[in-house]
Amino acid sequence: MIKKVSIMVIMIVTLVVILGSFMSVMAVTGEEVLNSEQATELVKIKESAKDKLAEYVEKYGSTPYGVAAYILNIVRIYSIPFCFIGIAIGSIFQYVLGIRKLDVRDRGLVLIMTFVTILLICQVLPLIFAIVVNGWRG
Numbered sequence: 646m647i648k649k650v651s652i653m654v655i656m657i658v659t660l661v662v663i664l665g666s667f668m669s670v671m672a673v674t675g676e677e678v679l680n681s682e683q684a685t686e687l688v689k690i691k692e693s694a695k696d697k698l699a700e701y702v703e704k705y706g707s708t709p710y711g712v713a714a715y716i717l718n719i720v721r722i723y724s725i726p727f728c729f730i731g732i733a734i735g736s737i738f739q740y741v742l743g744i745r746k747l748d749v750r751d752r753g754l755v756l757i758m759t760f761v762t763i764l765l766i767c768q769v770l771p772l773i774f775a776i777v778v779n780g781w782r783g
Contacts, residue, residue, distance in 0.1 A: 710778055717771040724767035731760035 701718075702711030735756030743750025 705778055714771070714774060714778075717774055720767050721771050724764060728760045728764035728767070731763075732757055735760060 698711065698715050701715045702708050705711045705714055735753045737753070738756060739750050739753025743753050
């Protein structure tokens with residue numbers, strides 16, 4: 646009983662500390678944000694994304710195809726670390742935690758197969774899109 650109470654107290658103190666740090670971050674005024682270097686960096690990132698989107702629109706010849714190609718490229722890039730993390734978690738479930746429990750080992754195998762499938766789809770889909778749009782559409 647004492648352990649449960651002490652764990653609850655530690656959790657509440659941790660929650661208060663985390664919320665307190667968020668509140669101090671949110672107290673920045675709008676002028677300070679506009680004058681900071683992060684704002685100029687965000688503007689640069691936004692402009693480069695707009696330029697890259699304009700390149701895709703020009704390359705594919707229409708706005709819907711360009712936007713779709715841009716989104717598929719972003720999905721292709723960000724799916725790699727996401728799926729590697731998922732495969733690592735599935736491997737931990739299968740080979741570390743699943744040594745003693747078969748249901749956990751099966752869950753790990755399912756996670757690995759799912760993330761490998763998602764990775765393959767996310768890597769091949771932009772290629773298929775480019776072949777279909779540029780090949781069949783002319």
